[in-house]
Amino acid sequence: MSAHSIRLPTLESWRRHPALATVQAYLELTKPDITLLVVITAAASFWLGARHPVDRLQLLHVLIGIAALSSGIGAMNHYLEREIDGRMHRTKRRPLPSGRLRPHHALIFGLGLSVFAELYLFVFLNPLTALLGALAFASYLFAYTPLKTRTTLCTTIGAIPGAMPALMGWTAARDELNVGAWILFAILFLWQFPHFFAIAWMYREDYARGGIRMLPVVDPDGRRTGRQIVLYTLALVGVSALPTFLGLSGSLYLMGALLLGGYFLWESIRAAHTRARRHAHRVLKASILYLPLLLGLMCLDLPALP
Numbered sequence: 001m002s003a004h005s006i007r008l009p010t011l012e013s014w015r016r017h018p019a020l021a022t023v024q025a026y027l028e029l030t031k032p033d034i035t036l037l038v039v040i041t042a043a044a045s046f047w048l049g050a051r052h053p054v055d056r057l058q059l060l061h062v063l064i065g066i067a068a069l070s071s072g073i074g075a076m077n078h079y080l081e082r083e084i085d086g087r088m089h090r091t092k093r094r095p096l097p098s099g100r101l102r103p104h105h106a107l108i109f110g111l112g113l114s115v116f117a118e119l120y121l122f123v124f125l126n127p128l129t130a131l132l133g134a135l136a137f138a139s140y141l142f143a144y145t146p147l148k149t150r151t152t153l154c155t156t157i158g159a160i161p162g163a164m165p166a167l168m169g170w171t172a173a174r175d176e177l178n179v180g181a182w183i184l185f186a187i188l189f190l191w192q193f194p195h196f197f198a199i200a201w202m203y204r205e206d207y208a209r210g211g212i213r214m215l216p217v218v219d220p221d222g223r224r225t226g227r228q229i230v231l232y233t234l235a236l237v238g239v240s241a242l243p244t245f246l247g248l249s250g251s252l253y254l255m256g257a258l259l260l261g262g263y264f265l266w267e268s269i270r271a272a273h274t275r276a277r278r279h280a281h282r283v284l285k286a287s288i289l290y291l292p293l294l295l296g297l298m299c300l301d302l303p304a305l306p
Contacts, residue, residue: 026109030070042062042063043062046172047173048248064124069114072115082103087211144157187239196214197229198284200214202281215228230265250302
């Protein structure tokens, strides 16, 4: 047999392999981008709440447990919103509306991951962290998700489970909720409004097609949305200064927080003034830069905690 008769599989053929395509579809169910941000937030919160030197094995348990829970919730959300996703251009290629996976497979996958995560958090961390995880699971899937098609208050309701990783990381380290945990919760809670309002403004026609009633969808000229983005960003800048004044971080963090907040607020004000899609996109980019950089500064400029 000549060397020319041997044909090795190409990278493209591997990508089209049915088994690999199925794995990719299941990975999409976990919403990897969101899960990564959730894990970063929880890890930073754990680091901020931990008594140093940090127990690295405990940190690993945080990463595994919260990544599994976020992935399970993401998969369950795909299952519950499969009909809505099928009506929207932005989401119709997701695994369920596109037919790449069957709904009951996504349901089993999501429930399995969520149950595993809760058991993992309970056994390897503590019952309080597992309880907060259960509250995040229930409020996200059974309050926020159905309310998305009924009321503009859905964003406020959804921001509660969305901020839960901040509490869970802290309780994983300390097994208690105190002022530090609630400040982190408030930062993450407020951050979600400009972030998700910017996304909804960019895709408001598509969201309307899916029946989603977020504020930017029912606000034709965008004035109310712009005001809300500016107000929540302004509140975020104020709350982000609290860690320094309460002795949870130092002056380096405060300077960085004010600079980051000033940039975020500028983009928010400009978007509110122009109400242009490109400026909403800049708010979105600013929000994505803001949160990990803020948490990183907080972790770097960390005083000794009792």
